[in-house]
Amino acid sequence: MAELQKDPITRGDFLGFGILGAISGAILTIPPVAFVLSPVIKTNVLGQTDIDQGWQRVATIKDLKELKPGTPDVFEVEFPIEQVYSDKEIQEKFPDSQKSQSDFTVRHAVWISWKAPVKQQGTQGSGGDILGEPEKPAIVDQKSSGFTQSERDEIRGQLNILSNSCAHLGCPVRWFPDKHEFLCPCHGGLYDINGGYVGGPPPRGMYNYTQAEVREDGTLYIKHGYDIEPGLNKQQPYVV
Numbered sequence: 180m181a182e183l184q185k186d187p188i189t190r191g192d193f194l195g196f197g198i199l200g201a202i203s204g205a206i207l208t209i210p211p212v213a214f215v216l217s218p219v220i221k222t223n224v225l226g227q228t229d230i231d232q233g234w235q236r237v238a239t240i241k242d243l244k245e246l247k248p249g250t251p252d253v254f255e256v257e258f259p260i261e262q263v264y265s266d267k268e269i270q271e272k273f274p275d276s277q278k279s280q281s282d283f284t285v286r287h288a289v290w291i292s293w294k295a296p297v298k299q300q301g302t303q304g305s306g307g308d309i310l311g312e313p314e315k316p317a318i319v320d321q322k323s324s325g326f327t328q329s330e331r332d333e334i335r336g337q338l339n340i341l342s343n344s345c346a347h348l349g350c351p352v353r354w355f356p357d358k359h360e361f362l363c364p365c366h367g368g369l370y371d372i373n374g375g376y377v378g379g380p381p382p383r384g385m386y387n388y389t390q391a392e393v394r395e396d397g398t399l400y401i402k403h404g405y406d407i408e409p410g411l412n413k414q415q416p417y418v419v
């Protein structure tokens with residue numbers, strides 16, 4: 180009679196596989212469990228990061244004089260970041276963690292241009308064509324300092340001050356002079372020179388810096404913050 184075939188897996192092997200499986204299962208379970216419990220797992224290092232709300236210089240009067248009507252120019256602004264840790268031990272060890280640190284900054288690219296009349300905004304395919312002369316105030320070329328309040332307001336009122344971050348998912352946009360449009364390379368969002376929506380997936384126009392002022396010497400300053408209004412404009416930018 181043929182000999183019964185021997186089982187290739189011994190009892191020891193079987194137990195070994197079982198233990199290995201249990202360990203693997205436990206390891207795979209940790210991330211989802213930690214995710215579910217994360218609200219109740221406490222860390223004593225929690226704190227917050229805020230962008231400084233002070234005025235930051237963007238462009239000098241020389242820059243504004245050189246700004247060609249119909250062509251936006253990009254400027255870099257560094258906003259200091261304020262970081263605060265809630266843990267007392269960290270606060271004592273690193274007293275500077277309670278203050279704004281000048282070497283911690285977030286860099287923004289800001290598009291500046293003179294406002295220009297364009298085709299109707301907000302319609303897919305409306306195009307970014309400029310319909311008339313961009314409105315650069317004459318006073319910009321007449322003086323280099325000593326601007327009065329009304330001259331400063333006039334200059335400020337004619338400036339587009341736009342975030343470089345696309346209003347769809349935050350990719351950096353670029354200006355295409357031959358098309359007279361900002362184009363987002365990620366999904367094809369289009370905007371006109373004033374930041375108005377022209378086409379593609381963005382739900383709104385480009386973000387404007389709402390707090391801006393021109394000083395007596397013609398220098399342009401801004402604070403961190405955008406035009407976010409109820410309704411269509413309520414979406415927060417994806418990039419701080």
Ligand code: FES
Nearest residue numbers: 345347348363368
């Ligand atoms: Fe610009 Fe999507 S991120 S179109």
